[in-house]
Amino acid sequence: MVVRDIHKFDDPYFEEFQRLVDRRGTGCKKWDLLDKIFGEHPKGMLPFWIADTEFRSPDPVIGALRDRVEHGVFGYPVRDGQVSQAVAEWWGRRHRFDVDPRWVCHSHGVMGGIAVSLRVFTSPGDPVVVQTPIYPPFRWVVENNQRRLVENPLVERDGVYRMDLAGLERAFRGGARAMLLCSPHNPTGRVWTREELREVAGLAERYRVLVISDEIHGDLVYPGDHAHIPFPSVSPWALDNSLLFASPSKSFNLAGFYTAYAIIPDGAKRKAYEAEMNRLFMDQGNELGQVAMKAAYLEGEAWLNGLVRYLEGNRGRAVEFLRGMRGVRVTIPEGTFLMWIDFGGMLRGRGLTAGEFLKGAGVALNKGESFGEGFELYGRLNFGCPRQMLDEGLQRIRSRAEELGLL
Ligand SMILES: Cc1ncc(COP(=O)(O)O)c(C=O)c1O
Known part of the structure; x- marks a missing residue:
């Protein structure tokens, strides 16, 4: 399968998806339960777990809600x-x-x-x-x-x-x-x-x-x-x-x-x-x-099409990055903003589950074992976020692996 890495393209929604909205303190599980569920990290944990995205809903949706609320x-x-x-x-x-x-x-x-x-x-x-x-x-x-x-x-x-x-x-x-x-x-x-x-x-x-x-x-x-x-x-x-x-x-x-x-x-x-x-x-x-x-x-369909294009770019970016790490295998998603990653080649025999390794890296992914028995060395990455956040998360994973001498 061809994985396109679309870094920047002429898309009316691109800049909108690039913007990181501060969700902390809005009562959202992804950010507000982060430390409680995953523990603290000196740099502050970055969340790539639970399946919602970091993006604001399309303007027509927000407008319709605003009218109704008013x-x-x-x-x-x-x-x-x-x-x-x-x-x-x-x-x-x-x-x-x-x-x-x-x-x-x-x-x-x-x-x-x-x-x-x-x-x-x-x-x-x-x-x-x-x-x-x-x-x-x-x-x-x-x-x-x-x-x-x-x-x-x-x-x-x-x-x-x-x-x-x-x-x-x-x-x-x-x-x-x-x-x-x-x-x-x-x-x-x-x-x-x-x-x-x-x-x-x-x-x-x-x-x-x-x-x-x-x-x-x-x-x-x-x-x-x-x-x-x-x-x-x-x-x-x-x-x-x-x-x-x-x-x-x-x-x-x-x-x-x-x-x-x-x-x-x-x-x-x-x-x-x-x-x-x-x-x-x-x-x-x-x-x-x-x-x-x-x-x-x-x-909302034009916005959604823009979102799919943006996510396709994120997918390409994450696949390329993770494939560059020895011992890490990715399943390329054909749909969804979720990526199933096998860290087995890197972690097997090191006495660490993927969850423990990722926690040390300062990134919160869903733990492989919650999806079925035998997946302790897997993690699920949610890449529905601005590129800057995704890049930072990926870099943290790599840096931690280097720190532990795993690469
Ligand atoms: C496959 C699948 N089904 C259902 C849900 C949850 O849907 P809801 O919150 O509407 O129950 C999710 C959320 O991650 C999901 O990935």
């Missing part, structure tokens, strides 16, 4: 049909998936909706498949709801992760009721191809497994060889037997609103999901989140 009265809202329309249009325009606005259901964050779905469509003790290494809440949502976690590890060769379809078939044959599909995949950044997704759909059809597809990173795919394929669109069976969850929270940096949605084409499944949301008094979204989502989808 009105000053925040009573109970009606669920705005225009929001479902905006979601449907977004998927049609950006991902060529023809969505009927009636398929769009509210979800309190993506994970909230996945938890509700597991409770509606599976029973305690039912096996649920995830593909490891995996975003840690995928394991928690299964186990905390008393379902049985079945791991179907991805297979890595030369830094590329692929699905183990034979293993997936064994898991399905063994009685799996549901699969949590992460598409694009966090932490490896894989953007599954149509063929791979068709294989999954074929197996799910054969063994009657419900696919719950988390497509929260779907807007953030690097152009060229890759395009995001919505899982329900890969076959007629998939359309009726999967639930798609997404939100604008990664693409437009709106995670704080917990405003997400499910796309559930099948009427009976939609009814069952909505009935449970209603029983839980969770069927109404928060109003500012809806305002932000609508503005993002209706007016």
